[in-house]
Amino acid sequence: MRTGSILAACLIGLVCSLAFSQTPPVSVSDDRACATCHQKIYDSYQHTIMAKASGKASDGLIAGEFFHEPSGVRYRIFAKDGRTWMSYERDREPKIQGQRELLYYIGSGRKGRSYLFADQGFVFETPINWYSQEGRWNMAPAYTEAREIPMNLPSFIDCLNCHASGVEAPIAGSENRYSGRPFLHDGISCERCHGSATAHADGKGPIVNPAKLSPERRDSVCMECHFEGTVAVRQPGKQLYKFQPGERLSDYIHYFVLSGNQPPKPEALSQTEALSLSVCKQKSGDKMWCISCHDPHFEPSAAERAAYFRGKCLACHGEAFGAKHHADKPDCTACHMPSLPSKDVAHTQATDHQILRWPRAQTAQLQDASTIPRLVAFAAREQGKESERDFGLAWETLAQRGLSGASSNAERYLRKTLEENPDDAVVLAALAYIEQKHGKLSDARELYERALKIDPVANEAATDLGVLEAREGHLRRAVELWQMGFDRAPQRSAIGMNLAVAFCDAGQVEEGRRYLQRVLEFNPDFEDARKLMKAMSGDPAKCK
Numbered sequence: 001m002r003t004g005s006i007l008a009a010c011l012i013g014l015v016c017s018l019a020f021s022q023t024p025p026v027s028v029s030d031d032r033a034c035a036t037c038h039q040k041i042y043d044s045y046q047h048t049i050m051a052k053a054s055g056k057a058s059d060g061l062i063a064g065e066f067f068h069e070p071s072g073v074r075y076r077i078f079a080k081d082g083r084t085w086m087s088y089e090r091d092r093e094p095k096i097q098g099q100r101e102l103l104y105y106i107g108s109g110r111k112g113r114s115y116l117f118a119d120q121g122f123v124f125e126t127p128i129n130w131y132s133q134e135g136r137w138n139m140a141p142a143y144t145e146a147r148e149i150p151m152n153l154p155s156f157i158d159c160l161n162c163h164a165s166g167v168e169a170p171i172a173g174s175e176n177r178y179s180g181r182p183f184l185h186d187g188i189s190c191e192r193c194h195g196s197a198t199a200h201a202d203g204k205g206p207i208v209n210p211a212k213l214s215p216e217r218r219d220s221v222c223m224e225c226h227f228e229g230t231v232a233v234r235q236p237g238k239q240l241y242k243f244q245p246g247e248r249l250s251d252y253i254h255y256f257v258l259s260g261n262q263p264p265k266p267e268a269l270s271q272t273e274a275l276s277l278s279v280c281k282q283k284s285g286d287k288m289w290c291i292s293c294h295d296p297h298f299e300p301s302a303a304e305r306a307a308y309f310r311g312k313c314l315a316c317h318g319e320a321f322g323a324k325h326h327a328d329k330p331d332c333t334a335c336h337m338p339s340l341p342s343k344d345v346a347h348t349q350a351t352d353h354q355i356l357r358w359p360r361a362q363t364a365q366l367q368d369a370s371t372i373p374r375l376v377a378f379a380a381r382e383q384g385k386e387s388e389r390d391f392g393l394a395w396e397t398l399a400q401r402g403l404s405g406a407s408s409n410a411e412r413y414l415r416k417t418l419e420e421n422p423d424d425a426v427v428l429a430a431l432a433y434i435e436q437k438h439g440k441l442s443d444a445r446e447l448y449e450r451a452l453k454i455d456p457v458a459n460e461a462a463t464d465l466g467v468l469e470a471r472e473g474h475l476r477r478a479v480e481l482w483q484m485g486f487d488r489a490p491q492r493s494a495i496g497m498n499l500a501v502a503f504c505d506a507g508q509v510e511e512g513r514r515y516l517q518r519v520l521e522f523n524p525d526f527e528d529a530r531k532l533m534k535a536m537s538g539d540p541a542k543c544k
Contacts, residue, residue, distance in 0.1 A: 033201055034190045045190075045297045049108035054164040055186035057084035057115050060105030062130045066137035070145050071525075075128050075137070077102075077115070086115065086126055088149055096149070096525055102126070104182075106155075106163045114140065116155050119522065121177045122491065123155040133349055149525040152491035155182065161241040162225035165189035169239070173457030173488040193221050193296065195245045208245040215286035219272075220249035222290045227272035229255035229378055231394040236424070254386050256394045258373040273378060274353035281355075284316070306331035375409075389417040389427060396430050410434070425455035433464055441468055459485045463495055475502055486515075493523045500532060504543035509536055512543070 035042035045051050052060075061084055065076040073096075076087045087099040100117040106125070107113035113130040116123055127150045129140050143150045154176035161167050166184030171177045191197055199205030210221045224243055234240065238252040257273060271290075275281050281288050293312045300308035313332045314322045329335075336356060339349040375394055377386040392413030399406035414431050417424065432447035448465035451458055466481035479502050486495040496519035504512035513536050519529045535542035 031185075031190050033197060041297045048296070048299050049110045050188040050296065052108040053162075053187045054104060054106050054160075054183065057102035057105050058082070059186075060109070060113060062109070062113055064130070064137055066128055068128075068139060068146075071147050071149060073149055073525075077128075077137075084115070086117070086128075088127075088151075090525075094525075094527065094530065098524060100126075100151070106160075116182075120490075121171070121179065122174070122522075123176050123178060123182055124151060124491070125153040125155050127151050127153065148527060151525075152493070152523055154491060157182075158240050163188075165192050167241045169241070173459065175459075175489060176491075177488070193245055210245060211291060213246060215289070216250070217246055217248055219289055220247065221245050223249050223272050226290070227255065227378075228270070229273065230258045231256045231375070231397045233390045233393045233397075236426075254390045255378045256375050256386075256390070257378045259376045270350065271353045275355075276378075278353065278355040279357070280316070306333075309333055373403075387417070388413045389421070389424065392417050393426065393430065396434075407434070423454055425451040425458055425461070428454070429458055429461040429464075432461065436464065436468060441472065444468060457484075457488065459489055463492075466495075466498070470498070470502070475506070478502065486518075490518060490522045493519045493526050493529060497529065497532065500529075500536070501543055504536055504541065509541045509543075512536060 031042065031045075058079065061077070061079055063078050065074065067074045071090070072092050073088050073090045078085055078087070084102040085099050086102055087097070089097040102115040102117050103123075104116040105113055106116060107129075109130070109132055112132055114128075115126045117126065118124065125140065127140055127143060127146075128137050130137055138144070139146060140150065140153060156175060157167060157170055160183055164183035164185065165188055168178055168180065168182055168184065171179055193208075193210060195208035197207065200207040210218045213221075220243075224240070233254045233256070235252055235254065240252050243249060243252050275288075275290075284292075293309065307330060310322070310330050310332050317325075326335075333351065337351050337353065339351055342350040375391065375398070377390075392410050395406045395410035395413060399410050410430070411434050414427055414434070417427050418431060421427070428447050428451035432444045432451065435441075435444035435447060445465065445468060448461050448468070451461045452465070455461075462481045463485045466478040466485070469475070469481065470478035479499060482495050482499050482502070486492065486499060490496070496515050500512040500515040500519070502512075503509070503515065513533065516529055516533045516536065519526060520533070523529065532544070535544070
């Protein structure tokens with residue numbers, strides 16, 4: 001994600017004051033209504049990881065503490081007076097301490113758990129996670145070496161969507177600000193896989209049975225949360241959280257993977273992609289899908305797992321094969337679906353769904369792969385639906401991640417897309433940024449302005465245009481653009497710092513200090529903001 005900052009972007013954080021109640025309103029659909037006719041399934045499902053994927057923090061408390069050596073911060077998770085808290089404290093300079101009330105937990109605890117807190121309706125994830133497989137607390141992924149407290153991790157709606165049900169849309173223009181509870185139903189409800197139960201409960205309509213859908217629509221139900229791909233491009237006018245069982249996921253989002261550059265380690269959300277590479281899936285075709293091996297309403301106990309999944313294997317391979325193939329080693333998954341360190345989420349292991357005959361040999365082969373990566377749509381049935389817009393935005397994302405050659409690919413596709421659809425705000429903003437990097441500032445400004453006219457709450461476009469205007473001396477316009485962005489995303493400290501410097505340079509030191517105070521409210525461990533605040537408080541005040 002581009003920050004568009006004149007100043008160096010650093011890790012950021014948050015000060016919490018509750019903006020909404022933990023008490024949930026009446027749910028859009030209470031699973032207990034399903035129990036009226038499906039009591040046995042309901043009772044079994046309550047013990048699954050999907051049913052326990054989220055909830056009130058007090059219901060999912062894992063108390064403990066953790067000292068993070070690189071930042072010198074000690075974190076503690078605890079309960080007090082019937083409420084759940086996270087405290088943080090650094091004894092060495094610069095000293096800091098505080099606490100946040102935790103509202104919700106995310107994660108069943110099978111692999112890990114995180115917590116959510118809020119300030120003025122902006123919802124964030126805690127900087128530390130519980131990692132069940134290691135049995136310890138540690139920093140959130142990508143922050144293991146952070147020197148400042150990263151408490152500004154926005155709780156994005158697409159992430160909430162895979163852990164909760166009845167997800168509410170953020171306030172327009174914001175990434176993570178909600179007018180009320182961010183989700184109405186703890187965990188994954190029956191409706192997430194079976195569709196609306198209202199008409200069905202009244203005896204006026206059927207419920208969705210994924211197994212009876214076409215393969216594409218059937219697989220979409222699982223892929224919504226069990227596949228991420230290398231890049232995902234949302235389709236115009238579509239929001240993933242509005243997807244309903246029975247629809248095609250490809251109408252909402254197109255996934256891309258890098259072919260010829262497959263990683264040697266599995267990803268936490270790679271099950272669908274990995275399964276597509278397995279010989280089992282390739283030979284079985286659409287006959288094989290997630291439910292071939294997994295019952296979403298039931299999970300075997302640890303003592304039952306080996307026999308349970310061996311039974312799934314022998315359902316295809318036959319009892320005779322099982323009698324002669326390592327009959328003394330009933331755990332098929334130990335050899336053919338081993339747990340390996342996840343490369344995208346630290347401190348966790350993921351089951352390798354490639355179902356390899358010789359996993360170690362295959363892993364070595366992947367490590368030696370050196371072919372030039374190609375961006376391809378996933379899965380095969382989606383190929384041909386992807387547009388040049390999709391490829392352009394996908395390559396742009398990879399360019400931001402630093403993939404060599406991605407930038408030129410993105411530019412080629414996006415320019416052609418704009419010729420065919422000159423009113424696509426997302427494409428306009430992407431091309432404007434490319435022009436800005438090329439030094440074609442006049443062209444960039446025109447594209448940014450067109451994007452903002454179509455979508456006035458496009459924060460990236462507003463922020464980047466603000467940088468361009470500031471560098472050309474149009475400070476009033478830059479401030480207007482930054483103010484809009486900072487109001488909608490106060491966790492982006494770089495924008496607040498830009499505003500503080502701009503007002504200070506204009507002689508409005510107190511106004512500059514006000515923006516710094518807001519930066520520190522949402523990012524109390526931001527060293528650059530503390531230094532600038534000290535400089536602005538001096539006599540004479542210094543603006544940089």
